[in-house]
Amino acid sequence: MNKLTAVAVSVLLLSAAPAQAQSIPGWKAYRAQQTGQQAAPAANAGQAPAAPPQATDPQPAALPQPAYQTAAAPYATRPAPKPAPNGGLFVGVQGGSGWVYEDVDQRAVAVSAGYRWQAGDYSQVGIELGAGRLDETTWRDYGIPEVKFNTIGANARFNFGNSPWFGVARLGYWHARSRDGWDRKVTADGAYGSLGVGVDLGRHFNLQLMYTGYTYAVDSYYGDDEYDINRADTVTLGAEVRF
Structure with missing residues (x-):
């Protein structure tokens, strides 16, 4: 190979090398990266550098409100309604x-029968009239006569709060009529008093258990101007209707 031929071959090899390098994918990526790095400073040359982001103070989180401000306290109760x-x-x-x-x-x-007036949230007082009877009976072959009586007095009841249960008190005068062992008419006068308990079964009806004591005076067997104080008792279960 003469010198002219060697020079021609060298020129051909040098001209073919860039073409082969450009045809390789890795080479293209490398050139693109180099071109981008050079263009970026030129593009940003006329712009001021971006200010770093400023840190903002975070708003303090809202503190949870106490339970007594957000909801009714468990111990807060409404006043009981009046009866x-x-x-x-x-x-x-x-x-x-x-x-x-x-x-x-x-x-x-x-x-x-009678009438009661409201005297407070849980009490009523009033007046009453009444009549009653103790039936005749026998005791050890002795006849016990019938007793009839009438009453007039005061009547009061006291509710136990808003409960349907209540107490009853009565006080007044009574007059009784009966007969003695010789079938003679006998009368007696005195005072009576009652204590009891009851329960309302509605606005207009109730049941009552009552003890009543009656005191009275009768002629003494030991003298014309002397009297014996005696007592009679009753225990009754009753019903009452109100209007």
Whole structure:
């Protein structure tokens, strides 16, 4: 190979090398990266550098409110409603046992009627009229006569708060009529007093368990101007209707 031929081959090899290098994919990526790095400073040359982001103070999180501000406290209760007034007219009937003589039971029945006024949130007071009877019976072959009586007095009831249960108190005068062992008419006067407990079964009806004590004076067997103070008792279960 002469010198001219060697030079021609060298020129051909040098001209073919860039073409082969450009045809390789890795070479293209390398050239693109180099071109981008050179263009970026030129593009940013006329622009001010971007300011670094400023740190902002975070807003403090809202503190949870106390339970007593966000909801009703568990111990907060509404005041209890007042009971509806129960004053007005009433009519009652009672039945049970009575004792004029000790250990001698007589069947007892009574009726009463009156009016009560509301005297407070849980109480009523009023007046009443009544009539009753102790039936005749026998004791050891002795006849025990019938006793009839009438009453007039005061009547009061006291509710136990908003409960349907209540207490009853009565006080007044009574007059009785009967007969003695010789079938003679006998009368007696005195005072009576009652204590009891009851339960309302609605606005207009209730049941009552009542003890009543009656005191009276009769002629003494030991002198014309002397009197014996005696007592009779009744225990009754009754019902009352209110209007």
